[in-house]
Amino acid sequence: MGFLKNILSNILIIIFLSTPVFIYFFxxxxxxIRKPLKTYEDNIIIEIKNGYNSKNIFKVLNKNNIINNKLIYEFGIINKKNYLPKYGQYYIKKNLSLLEILEIFNNGESIQHKITIPEGLITNQILSIIEKNKILSGEIDPSFSELEGIFLPETYFFTKGYDRNDLLLRMKSEMNKELDYEWNNRKKNLPYKSKFDALKIASIIESETGADSERKLISSVFINRLNKNMKLQSDPTVKYGLExxxxxxxxxxxxxxxxxxxAWNTYTRKGLPLTPICNPGKKSIRAALNPIKTDYFYFVADSKGGHLFAKSLKEHNINILYLKNKNLIRLNDNKSIFLNDNNLPLEKPFKK
Incomplete structure (x- = not known):
């Protein structure tokens, strides 16, 4: 009995003596883990690679002199509930605490890189831009090169090491969303059998003009021609097919x-080209599905980045004569109520 009492007494003494030590260390x-770290003097960029575990991350922090004490590091992780660090590049400001750094990893607040795809590029040009980007990773699936017109031109953000194919799938998904939205809000009685038909016209509009004020006008010309079973006669379709x-x-x-x-020549064939001829932007898609109602069937490029529109071949030839010879009289019935006056010539040719 006395032996047991001695054992119990010793245990109590140990617990009693240990408690202050435990509290001190705690x-x-x-x-x-809460005070600003002074082990690194400047802001720093570090990278956590895909598949890194807690041990790997400590090695990265240690290598960059952010945290050198593994016990403190492990204690910090214990204090983070549901700690699931995300891979990527991270911008670590100076004077952050360990808990603040771990929170950045946990929230995935990694550096966002961006890539901008201009409107009107063909798919191979887009693939070339993505291939040359050194921040992205992985080889592009060759099958993407056959998909014309389905990638939405836009600025996309991504983290270092983001897969090129995943980016292309995102661009394809964004195009589907945009096309679905505009298709569901399109004007009635348009001569399209499918969304893909609208995408073809959008690509031609994109290739014909960069002027926002003209997109719906050019769309109206192609809509009018389709309704009259006329050939579209668009030069960019010829160029695309030959190339x-x-x-x-x-x-x-x-x-x-x-x-x-x-199959893309709209001078030799009626109807739409076999595929889109570029990857059109949102404004051209919107124009293809919401054209202005006009009586125009022709347009010709002027020397200022715009176009002159005509209701008949006779008017069209007058516009061409004007642009070639600069024989001028005052504009009369050819003046479009849809165009801003600043974008129009002040005079037009006289047909003798």
Whole structure:
């Protein structure tokens, strides 16, 4: 009995003596994980790679002199509930505490890189931009090169090491969302059998003009022509098809090019080209599905980045004469109520 009492007494003494030590270390560690770290003097960028565990992350922090004490590091993790660090590049400001750094990892507040895809590029041009980006990773699936018109031009944000194919899938998904929205809000009685038909016209609009004020006007011309079963006669469709078939860039469209039949030539064939001819932006998609109602069937590019529109071939030829010879009289019935006056010539040619 006395033996047991001695054992119990010793245990109580140990517990009693240990409690202050335990409390001291607990308080010490609690303070250490909350106070600003002075082990690194400047802001720093570190990278946590995909698949890194707690041990790997400590090695990264230790290598960059952010935290050198593994006990403090482990205690900090214990104090973070549901701690699940995300991979990526992180910008670590100076004077942060260990808990603040772990919170950044847990929230995935990594550095966001961006890539901007301009409107009107063909798919191979987009793939080239993505391939050359050194922040992205992985090889591009070759099948993407056959998908014309389905990638939405936009600015996309991503973290270091983001997969190129995942980015392309995001761009494809964003195009589907945009096309679905505009399709569901389109004007009635448009001559499209599917959303893909609308995408084809949007790509032609994108290739024909960069002027926002003209997109819906140009759309109206193509809609009017489709409704009258007229050939679209769009130069960019000819250029796209020839470059796709011959892999040679064409700088100037010649009259002889217009006669070379292929599945995209809207001079030799009625209806729509086989596929879109570029990857159109949101404004061109909107224009294709919400055109202005006009009586225009023709347009010709002017020298200022715009176009002159005409209701008949006679008017169209007058516009061409004006642009070629600069024979001027005052504008009358050719003046469009849809165009801003600043974008129009003040005078037009006289047909003798």
């Amino acid at each position: 308080v010490h560690l609690s303070n250490e 796709k078939k011959n892999s040679n860039q064409i700088k100037i469209i010649k009259r002889s090019h217009l006669k070379l039949d292929h």
